[in-house]
Amino acid sequence: MTNASSSSLPSDHQASLIDGKGFAAKMRQHIREDVLAFHEKHGVTPGLAVILVGNDPASEVYVRNKAVQTHHAGMRSFMHMLPENTSEAELLALIDRLNKDPEIHGILVQLPLPNGLDGRRVTNAILPEKDVDGLGEINAGRLAVGLPSLIPCTPLGCLLLLRDQLGDMKGQHAVVIGASNLVGKPMALLLLAEGCTVSIAHIHTRDTAALARQADILVVATGCRELVRGDWIKPGATVIDVGITRIKTDDGKTRLVGDVAFDEAVKVAGRITPVPGGVGPMTIACLLKNTLTAAKLQLEGSAE
Amino acid sequence: MTNASSSSLPSDHQASLIDGKGFAAKMRQHIREDVLAFHEKHGVTPGLAVILVGNDPASEVYVRNKAVQTHHAGMRSFMHMLPENTSEAELLALIDRLNKDPEIHGILVQLPLPNGLDGRRVTNAILPEKDVDGLGEINAGRLAVGLPSLIPCTPLGCLLLLRDQLGDMKGQHAVVIGASNLVGKPMALLLLAEGCTVSIAHIHTRDTAALARQADILVVATGCRELVRGDWIKPGATVIDVGITRIKTDDGKTRLVGDVAFDEAVKVAGRITPVPGGVGPMTIACLLKNTLTAAKLQLEGSAE
Numbered sequence: 001m002t003n004a005s006s007s008s009l010p011s012d013h014q015a016s017l018i019d020g021k022g023f024a025a026k027m028r029q030h031i032r033e034d035v036l037a038f039h040e041k042h043g044v045t046p047g048l049a050v051i052l053v054g055n056d057p058a059s060e061v062y063v064r065n066k067a068v069q070t071h072h073a074g075m076r077s078f079m080h081m082l083p084e085n086t087s088e089a090e091l092l093a094l095i096d097r098l099n100k101d102p103e104i105h106g107i108l109v110q111l112p113l114p115n116g117l118d119g120r121r122v123t124n125a126i127l128p129e130k131d132v133d134g135l136g137e138i139n140a141g142r143l144a145v146g147l148p149s150l151i152p153c154t155p156l157g158c159l160l161l162l163r164d165q166l167g168d169m170k171g172q173h174a175v176v177i178g179a180s181n182l183v184g185k186p187m188a189l190l191l192l193a194e195g196c197t198v199s200i201a202h203i204h205t206r207d208t209a210a211l212a213r214q215a216d217i218l219v220v221a222t223g224c225r226e227l228v229r230g231d232w233i234k235p236g237a238t239v240i241d242v243g244i245t246r247i248k249t250d251d252g253k254t255r256l257v258g259d260v261a262f263d264e265a266v267k268v269a270g271r272i273t274p275v276p277g278g279v280g281p282m283t284i285a286c287l288l289k290n291t292l293t294a295a296k297l298q299l300e301g302s303a304e
Numbered sequence: 305m306t307n308a309s310s311s312s313l314p315s316d317h318q319a320s321l322i323d324g325k326g327f328a329a330k331m332r333q334h335i336r337e338d339v340l341a342f343h344e345k346h347g348v349t350p351g352l353a354v355i356l357v358g359n360d361p362a363s364e365v366y367v368r369n370k371a372v373q374t375h376h377a378g379m380r381s382f383m384h385m386l387p388e389n390t391s392e393a394e395l396l397a398l399i400d401r402l403n404k405d406p407e408i409h410g411i412l413v414q415l416p417l418p419n420g421l422d423g424r425r426v427t428n429a430i431l432p433e434k435d436v437d438g439l440g441e442i443n444a445g446r447l448a449v450g451l452p453s454l455i456p457c458t459p460l461g462c463l464l465l466l467r468d469q470l471g472d473m474k475g476q477h478a479v480v481i482g483a484s485n486l487v488g489k490p491m492a493l494l495l496l497a498e499g500c501t502v503s504i505a506h507i508h509t510r511d512t513a514a515l516a517r518q519a520d521i522l523v524v525a526t527g528c529r530e531l532v533r534g535d536w537i538k539p540g541a542t543v544i545d546v547g548i549t550r551i552k553t554d555d556g557k558t559r560l561v562g563d564v565a566f567d568e569a570v571k572v573a574g575r576i577t578p579v580p581g582g583v584g585p586m587t588i589a590c591l592l593k594n595t596l597t598a599a600k601l602q603l604e605g606s607a608e
Contacts, residue, residue: 120449120451136445137441137442137445137446137449137451138441138442138445139445140444140445140446140448140449141440141441141442141443141444141445141446141448142441142444142445143448144444144445144447144448144485144489144493145424145441145444145485145489146485147424147441170508171508171509171510173510179496181448181449181450185448185449185493185496188504189448189489192483192489192504192506195506195508196508197503197504197505197506197508197509197510197515198503198504199501199502199503199504200496200501200502200503201501202496202499202501204474204475204499204500204501205475205477205501206475206477206501211501
């Protein structure tokens with residue numbers, strides 16, 4: 001297996017596409033049904049509070065999408081849009097109020113925060129059972145030691161796609177490129193918990209291509225567009241591309257590209273997520289899932 | 305480098321031994337001096353409470369060694385030896401009392417606990433700033449996201465030996481065999497924070513030898529005696545052997561062996577920890593270090 005070369009593939013080989021968009025749509029439908037059942041049982045509708053500080057245009061788009069999809073899933077959506085000059089004390093006071101509010105089951109602070117606000121302190125102020133982004137220390141710690149936790153949305157989305165595609169991943173070699181707290185590190189811990197052998201590459205890695213070529217499962221989250229070339233991929237591997245960058249094309253338009261050179265990779269990989277339509281739609285679907293999970297934790301004491 | 309074979313080493317090659325015993329002795333001396341300086345400054349002597357439940361003979365030896373060395377380092381040592389039939393409520397009440405006791409800066413519950421006591425719940429009851437074993441969720445989470453934390457003693461000991469031997473480890477490929485919460489996982493996160501490319505192998509890994517052969521730094525913590533053979537090691541690699549098993553020899557005596565077949569490995573590795581005298585003595589030295597760190601956290605708000 002390890003020494004297979006791309007010449008072992010037929011010349012017209014095409015990876016099958018992992019349809020994250022379709023999977024996310026099905027997830028949202030299931031969540032909608034679960035939200036109704038939850039309301040039936042408890043007389044309570046899960047509520048998500050999203051806090052945006054400042055006027056970053058990209059963040060405004062993200063936050064609006066989150067609010068709309070929360071609403072579409074039958075949940076209550078609360079937006080808190082605060083001015084750029086909000087003090088940390090004001091922000092922490094708002095989080096404290098939301099922590100105590102029984103109508104709010106999930107709290108999310110859109111990152112990055114404006115200068116002067118400590119993202120770590122703010123994130124950790126959210127009650128662990130309302131921390132639907134899974135970025136607080138308690139959830140990170142529970143994930144690290146293998147306990148149930150609220151899991152960061154993007155790596156959770158990747159995991160759900162992988163489970164759907166591959167089922168049991170025990171013993172497979174998963175290589176994660178990128179070691180961020182948001183994606184790479186929680187992804188590595190999740191794959192470890194699935195029984196994968198896990199390698200983590202990053203900016204200091206000497207020969208990322210050689211490591212990537214060993215991967216049965218390759219997850220790429222670097223923010224470097226088209227970093228991973230076709231010859232970095234082991235024939236038949238499953239490739240999850242978390243990257244998303246908007247580039248200008250020759251005709252003056254723009255298009256989205258990932259961290260994987262898709263046109264090359266599709267000729268070698270066994271399965272691959274496209275960009276757009278792969279991992280992207282899973283992130284918000286997982287936020288909705290986490291909000292429902294958080295509501296169950298708070299009203300039922302467990303999420304099962 | 306990657307393709308180097310052992311034939312590139314002279315036939316009489318011998319790895320240099322990493323003297324954990326000597327390093328730990330020096331650490332203890334430094335800690336003793338720091339403890340005196342801390343007392344000078346605050347009029348307070350750091351205190352460590354060790355709790356043992358039941359009569360496991362190996363645990364009794366460990367606990368006694370910890371108490372003696374704490375005392376030798378100039379700190380106050382408090383032993384709490386409870387009977388096998390101690391209830392979880394009683395144990396949690398003791399931890400609560402020690403959490404509130406200003407004379408106690410570190411609390412350690414010797415594991416494993418007797419059946420019926422939930423080790424996870426008990427460990428998490430210790431205040432994070434007194435959790436000198438670093439096993440609670442808050443410290444695990446802080447380690448996972450790269451924040452200062454109280455770090456589990458054995459992986460901390462391995463890290464200090466590696467830093468002393470290698471200095472900057474950025475870009476080196478570290479392979480950790482074993483994925484426990486106690487050693488393997490925190491070790492992997494520590495090496496990642498040093499800038500290493502990190503791979504984690506475990507019971508489900510298909511070809512552990514092939515992965516090990518890529519390691520510039522190989523840390524082995526499996527509990528399988530002499531699992532790692534000479535031909536698993538890249539020539540010149542640094543090998544840290546966390547394992548320790550007592551075996552019977554032909555003459556009816558016993559001796560300690562590690563997870564690495566030492567006689568083979570010493571002919572290939574660049575540096576290697578012996579068993580005994582390698583990692584073992586570092587664990588208690590790091591417990592003393594963590595107790596002093598904990599005292600600084602509590603009296604100075606930081607450990608620097």
